[in-house]
Amino acid sequence: KVSLKNSIDKLKTDTLASVDWAGTTYEWSQDVQNTLKNVFHIESFRPKQLGAINSTLSGQHAIVVMPTGAGKSLCYQLPALVKPGLTVVVSPLISLMEDQVRSLTNRCIPAKLITSTGSKEESSIALDILKDNESEIKLIYVTPERFAKSKRFMANLQKCYADGRLQRIAIDEVHCCSQWGHDFRPDYKYLGILSNMFPNVPILGLTATATASVLTDVQKILNIPGCLVIKSTFNRPNLFYKILEKPTSQEECVTILEKLLNGRYKGESGIIYTNSIKDSEDITKELRKRGLRVGCYHANLDASTRTQVHLKWHDKYYQAIVATVAFGMGIDKSDVRFVIHHTISKSMENYYQESGRAGRDGLRAECVTMYRMQDVFKVSTMVFSSSGGLEHLYGMVKYCLNGTQCRRLLIAEHFDETWGDADCNKMCDVCCHPVSNAKEVNLKPHCKTLAGIIQNADQQDVKLTAQKLLDAWFLKGPVNLRHKGKEPNFSRVLGEDVIAYLLVGNYLIEDFHYTAYSTISYIKVGPNMDAVDDDSFILNMPIRRYSHFELQAPPATDYKPAIITVKSEEGSKTKKPKIESLTVKSEEGSKTKKRKSS
Numbered sequence: 001k002v003s004l005k006n007s008i009d010k011l012k013t014d015t016l017a018s019v020d021w022a023g024t025t026y027e028w029s030q031d032v033q034n035t036l037k038n039v040f041h042i043e044s045f046r047p048k049q050l051g052a053i054n055s056t057l058s059g060q061h062a063i064v065v066m067p068t069g070a071g072k073s074l075c076y077q078l079p080a081l082v083k084p085g086l087t088v089v090v091s092p093l094i095s096l097m098e099d100q101v102r103s104l105t106n107r108c109i110p111a112k113l114i115t116s117t118g119s120k121e122e123s124s125i126a127l128d129i130l131k132d133n134e135s136e137i138k139l140i141y142v143t144p145e146r147f148a149k150s151k152r153f154m155a156n157l158q159k160c161y162a163d164g165r166l167q168r169i170a171i172d173e174v175h176c177c178s179q180w181g182h183d184f185r186p187d188y189k190y191l192g193i194l195s196n197m198f199p200n201v202p203i204l205g206l207t208a209t210a211t212a213s214v215l216t217d218v219q220k221i222l223n224i225p226g227c228l229v230i231k232s233t234f235n236r237p238n239l240f241y242k243i244l245e246k247p248t249s250q251e252e253c254v255t256i257l258e259k260l261l262n263g264r265y266k267g268e269s270g271i272i273y274t275n276s277i278k279d280s281e282d283i284t285k286e287l288r289k290r291g292l293r294v295g296c297y298h299a300n301l302d303a304s305t306r307t308q309v310h311l312k313w314h315d316k317y318y319q320a321i322v323a324t325v326a327f328g329m330g331i332d333k334s335d336v337r338f339v340i341h342h343t344i345s346k347s348m349e350n351y352y353q354e355s356g357r358a359g360r361d362g363l364r365a366e367c368v369t370m371y372r373m374q375d376v377f378k379v380s381t382m383v384f385s386s387s388g389g390l391e392h393l394y395g396m397v398k399y400c401l402n403g404t405q406c407r408r409l410l411i412a413e414h415f416d417e418t419w420g421d422a423d424c425n426k427m428c429d430v431c432c433h434p435v436s437n438a439k440e441v442n443l444k445p446h447c448k449t450l451a452g453i454i455q456n457a458d459q460q461d462v463k464l465t466a467q468k469l470l471d472a473w474f475l476k477g478p479v480n481l482r483h484k485g486k487e488p489n490f491s492r493v494l495g496e497d498v499i500a501y502l503l504v505g506n507y508l509i510e511d512f513h514y515t516a517y518s519t520i521s522y523i524k525v526g527p528n529m530d531a532v533d534d535d536s537f538i539l540n541m542p543i544r545r546y547s548h549f550e551l552q553a554p555p556a557t558d559y560k561p562a563i564i565t566v567k568s569e570e571g572s573k574t575k576k577p578k579i580e581s582l583t584v585k586s587e588e589g590s591k592t593k594k595r596k597s598s
């Protein structure tokens, strides 16, 4: 029964989605155009905005899925002005709502925020707007807990509805309803009553989370199964994606960053994401020692310092901000030319958001991730206790381990979309250096060796971290932990890849142990290892290509729209005779050669 209902709901959504909502012959179409130009001073809609606006003005419940920065707010702000009555906007963060109310007020659009932080009198005035038939306020912003915790708010909202003034309920960041998402907020579940309490009032949910499971869950929780889902593409064609080999020492990392800032990204603005406050402070200090103007940003700084740092970056005094992910909200700098991840993100969702802060102006920008196996455990020990935490992280690791498929393809998969290679336009490292037939390593014999090492250690009551496992495998470290066979005939870097590959495939698993100061990840044999014994079982890992990247030369080509074929490869050598490249690795990632600039 459940599955039948799900199929019917899905059919409903598909049918609704097959309607072309972006028409211009609705009774409100002229009004919509005028409001866009005269009130918002915007010349034209971005993809899917008009469809979202028409559908909600038609009274449909709808969920709008667009990447961050695509312009979701307009989808409820504009309709609010086209029809009489009040739009209630639910949003999780006061600061976000304050920003919106401020910018609406600047455009002479009457909007108000109901807070619990302001004075009694203030919130009382805001609450009375709901009851006041004469009020000229068009949009009212509230946090979700209002619906659960404020009787007075609910009573006033009832009155507003009874008077026929409740025009629409917009729920921003609507994925917060779902536990499957990455940002579950318990207060959002109270919003499930709205569709029954206010029949005929269209609900408009908005989010940048596109996974099918989250969207169906949201529909279920809001009691609007089978509603229209309007989704724009998540492809950002002007962003170049790249994985960079991360050296083992912090000093070498800083050297790479220095070279990038002084070379490839000279005079450009960007962000360097780290995964700890300490890293962000250390790297800032080191880069400053080397004469670079960078700011540091994390949650432990007080609000005024943070604002200062942000402004200095905005005004180009700082070339880059070295930040934790606390740096994100309210970045409206459109000419961010690079986002470097010094440590991998905790999920693809996060990576997409963080890297997506580059290139908002539509011009070419680069998203570079520094990857090495050790960082997997830096992050896993932080996320393993949250539901889906490891699974999300492993999605990110798969992206990093990939060296044979277009990076866009992997990002698209995450958003349940399909983007062909053609959509990449050589805007990722893999497409830039295509490998005609990637070499593969047969992992079966190595699986046996690794499982043997782990069992042998276990018998001696020794737990192995990934590094220790790697040591024993390469016949390093304590002799009693080593295996009896030969060491692998490939590099340690590739060995790291093998271990990470086996982890994300559940052939190996992490086992977490707390100490007084930290959490340690040990490696154990995973549930899929059994299958390896089967003769007919094949387990080959495509060898990642460690492609070349010019740290000091600027990117070779400016991004051109997809129709134009960009002939030259990334970092082409035209007119740049003495280019230094820090590390050049052969396809097998075997030996690291160093070339010095002359």
Ligand code: ADP
Binding pocket: 042, 043, 044, 045, 046, 049, 066, 067, 068, 069, 070, 071, 072, 073, 074
């Ligand atoms: P989202 O909520 O999807 O992250 P916002 O609604 O905050 O994005 O909009 C991001 C920016 O894009 C805002 O500055 C907004 O004014 C601008 N914007 C929205 N729609 C358009 C448009 N059609 N043309 C130009 N700018 C737009």
Ligand code: MG
Binding pocket: 072, 073, 172
């Ligand atoms: Mg938004």
Ligand code: ZN
Binding pocket: 405, 406, 407, 408, 421, 424, 425, 426, 427, 428, 429, 430, 431, 432
């Ligand atoms: Zn590609």
